[in-house]
Amino acid sequence: DTGVSQDPRHKITKRGQNVTFRCDPISEHNRLYWYRQTLGQGPEFLTYFQNEAQLEKSRLLSDRFSAERPKGSFSTLEIQRTEQGDSAMYLCASSGGTFNTEAFFGQGTRLTVV
């Protein structure tokens, strides 16, 4: 296993279109996180899963955003009716089952809404 992988690395879309990103975590990790990062800022928490259960969603995650993790393996993050303000780097991370273990991040998906 080579780590957390995200696909695509870059996405340019027109305003109003839907986009979907995929994250494949490290195989033995049961926690999976989604973060959003804009230029000059640290990553902001969006949501996280323990296995297939989505345990918490940030207020940043509007109704246009939905995340899934079927079967507790890979995860998808969908943004419907994209807006220019959605342009950001979307980062996925995974961590092991015990409390206070480090999270490993993927390379991110850079979304540009034009």
Place this chain on the structure above:
Amino acid sequence: SQELEQSPQSLIVQEGKNLTINCTSSKTLYGLYWYKQKYGEGLIFLMMLQKGGEEKSHEKITAKLDEKKQQSSLHITASQPSHAGIYLCGADSNDYKLSFGAGTTVTVRA
């Protein structure tokens, strides 16, 4: 939620010189994580600190967590061009998810 303030926001250092980055939390830290990020890429885990007074080193990078567990520092000795990047501190506020500071951009001049 946990709020983290990093200082300085950016710094430029001559190759071979030392540098220190600070991270201050508004709440007690249950776990403090340091990451490095190259522009446009993901975060690379550097170190995790949990106990007050704890200090860890890896190659030329040393991180410390103060006794009261509300401040951490990252020190790089004899900086090299490979140390350039954005350094981020992340805090675990006892609920599994990490909150991050805004980052410190390090530039190393040859």
